[in-house]
Amino acid sequence: MASNVTLSAKPRSESGKGAARKLRATGEIPAVVYGHGREPQSLSVNARDLEKLLSRISAENTVVEVGLEGKTARTLIREIQRHPFKKQILHVDFQELVAGETMKVNIPLVLVGTPEGVRSGGGVMDQTMRELSIEVDPSNMPNHIDVDVSGVAIGHSIHVRDLVLPAGVTVLTDADATVVVVAQSRAGIEAATATTEGEAGAEPEVIRAKKAEDEK
Numbered sequence: 001m002a003s004n005v006t007l008s009a010k011p012r013s014e015s016g017k018g019a020a021r022k023l024r025a026t027g028e029i030p031a032v033v034y035g036h037g038r039e040p041q042s043l044s045v046n047a048r049d050l051e052k053l054l055s056r057i058s059a060e061n062t063v064v065e066v067g068l069e070g071k072t073a074r075t076l077i078r079e080i081q082r083h084p085f086k087k088q089i090l091h092v093d094f095q096e097l098v099a100g101e102t103m104k105v106n107i108p109l110v111l112v113g114t115p116e117g118v119r120s121g122g123g124v125m126d127q128t129m130r131e132l133s134i135e136v137d138p139s140n141m142p143n144h145i146d147v148d149v150s151g152v153a154i155g156h157s158i159h160v161r162d163l164v165l166p167a168g169v170t171v172l173t174d175a176d177a178t179v180v181v182v183a184q185s186r187a188g189i190e191a192a193t194a195t196t197e198g199e200a201g202a203e204p205e206v207i208r209a210k211k212a213e214d215e216k
Contacts, residue, residue, distance in 0.1 A: 035096030113150030
């Protein structure tokens with residue numbers, strides 16, 4: 001299930017670039033919360049609290065319970081605007097979640113185990129997909145999806161269609177898309193090539209030896 005964290009907010013009445021600059025100068029960040037059945041509401045959040053929160057969560061799929069004037073709204077962070085040159089956050093958009101109403105999110109894919117092809121075959125693993133696009137009810141939203149790679153041999157892969165997903169999750173990503181592939185390492189390829197070339201080079205010697213024996 002999705003992780004839940006809390007963040008305090010204050011109502012904000014003034015708008016515009018000038019008001020936003022003054023707000024940021026006091027250590028606050030302008031924000032807005034919107035969603036089905038409610039008017040967009042302007043608010044502000046403490047810059048330090050927000051930065052601390054973002055340093056320990058995956059913003060795209062973590063439910064943030066925004067506390068405002070004694071009430072709490074379950075939200076997802078939909079957009080974070082940052083300064084083009086600095087790390088400073090300029091504005092944040094929160095979308096309120098409504099149970100029974102599905103939404104589209106990207107969920108991290110977490111690899112579990114060591115592939116057989118790496119463990120016993122000296123292969124290398126390449127994770128070609130790190131997030132999965134899904135549609136889900138907020139109340140059933142996972143914060144990640146485990147991908148068991150322990151049985152993947154060299155030359156084999158895992159595709160989106162092979163993933164084990166929680167109930168209620170609809171995948172939007174192409175089912176044929178590759179998540180993980182295990183290939184032979186460069187050292188393994190070079191060793192195999194050298195062996196093949198050695199065998200190919202030895203064959204004429206055998207033929208010549210047989211021909212000399214026949215002539216005798």
